[in-house]
Amino acid sequence: MNINIDYQTRIPIYEQIVREIENLVTLEILKPGxxxxxxxxxACSLSxxxxxxxxxxDILENKKxxxxxxxxxxxxxxDVTSAKNSKIxxxxxxxxxxxxxxxxxxxxxEDILKKLVLKD
Amino acid sequence: MNINIDYQTRIPIYEQIVREIENLVTLEILKPGxxxxxxxxxACSLSxxxxxxxxxxDILENKKxxxxxxxxxxxxxxDVTSAKNSKIxxxxxxxxxxxxxxxxxxxxxEDILKKLVLKD
DNA sequence: TTAATTGTACTAGTGCATATAATACAGTTT
DNA sequence: AAACTGTATTATATGCACTAGTACAATTAA
Numbered sequence: 304m305n306i307n308i309d310y311q312t313r314i315p316i317y318e319q320i321v322r323e324i325e326n327l328v329t330l331e332i333l334k335p336g337x338x339x340x341x342x343x344x345x346a347c348s349l350s351x352x353x354x355x356x357x358x359x360x361d362i363l364e365n366k367k368x369x370x371x372x373x374x375x376x377x378x379x380x381x382d383v384t385s386a387k388n389s390k391i392x393x394x395x396x397x398x399x400x401x402x403x404x405x406x407x408x409x410x411x412x413e414d415i416l417k418k419l420v421l422k423d
Numbered sequence: 424m425n426i427n428i429d430y431q432t433r434i435p436i437y438e439q440i441v442r443e444i445e446n447l448v449t450l451e452i453l454k455p456g457x458x459x460x461x462x463x464x465x466a467c468s469l470s471x472x473x474x475x476x477x478x479x480x481d482i483l484e485n486k487k488x489x490x491x492x493x494x495x496x497x498x499x500x501x502d503v504t505s506a507k508n509s510k511i512x513x514x515x516x517x518x519x520x521x522x523x524x525x526x527x528x529x530x531x532x533e534d535i536l537k538k539l540v541l542k543d
Numbered sequence: 544t545t546a547a548t549t550g551t552a553c554t555a556g557t558g559c560a561t562a563t564a565a566t567a568c569a570g571t572t573t
Numbered sequence: 574a575a576a577c578t579g580t581a582t583t584a585t586a587t588g589c590a591c592t593a594g595t596a597c598a599a600t601t602a603a
Contacts, residue, residue, distance in 0.1 A: 374599040494570040
């Protein structure tokens with residue numbers, strides 16, 4: 304469970320934790336039902352405050368990506384397919400917005416396609 | 424010179440102003456050499472503080488997109504082609520990063536291409 | 544049983560960036 | 574002379590992220 308935090312960016316730490324764990328789940332590095340690091344341990348290993356990790360875990364639980372069991376620990380949810388799909392859809396719609404922005408700047412679809420890393 | 428500000432987002436107002444003017448310039452709605460709204464007028468029309476507009480204009484001047492002449496006003500720079508190109512490059516690299524993220528999630532380049540709005 | 548660990552909950556405080564408020568100045572324009 | 578320009582300064586308010594410290598009940602392991 305390798306989580307990298309960038310302390311320079313404007314993106315808050317708790318949000319970076321959410322994203323990292325989401326990625327580990329979609330990459331199936333963290334398997335459904337498996338236990339993840341405790342709030343205190345992760346806070347300690349990242350040298351941050353436990354409250355910050357708690358906030359990230361709360362968001363993940365809200366997204367049905369993890370389940371936290373009192374006095375037991377936190378676990379990856381049994382079914383994470385919906386989480387994975389919504390993550391993909393989120394990224395795709397972000398890309399499509401940027402494509403629209405490029406079109407507004409006068410680029411054709413062919414022009415755009417040439418600039419993207421989509422060739423095999 | 425229509426500038427829309429979203430007060431809900433986490434993106435600061437001054438940064439939104441920068442982006443909007445950059446867009447108007449690249450879209451050639453604001454022509455090189457033409458005068459733009461004064462700091463006070465824009466602040467008034469957006470119902471925000473002049474200092475916030477000043478900050479945005481400082482950034483734009485730093486980017487060589489506008490030129491401010493004391494006691495005269497602020498003007499679009501004579502040459503904005505480099506600004507336009509760097510804007511395009513910025514968006515393209517953002518898209519390519521997102522594409523890499525999708526690949527990390529297990530999608531092939533073909534899969535990704537199908538999801539994008541790049542067909543004629 | 545005891546000690547350590549778990550998630551949970553709460554209050555208080557700090558630091559920082561954003562944004563506002565209120566002036567003031569020097570030069571230009573009308 | 575009045576209204577406008579960009580520039581500059583100081584002080585203040587605000588929200589958010591984050592930290593600090595503490596406490597509780599339940600579980601686990603020695």
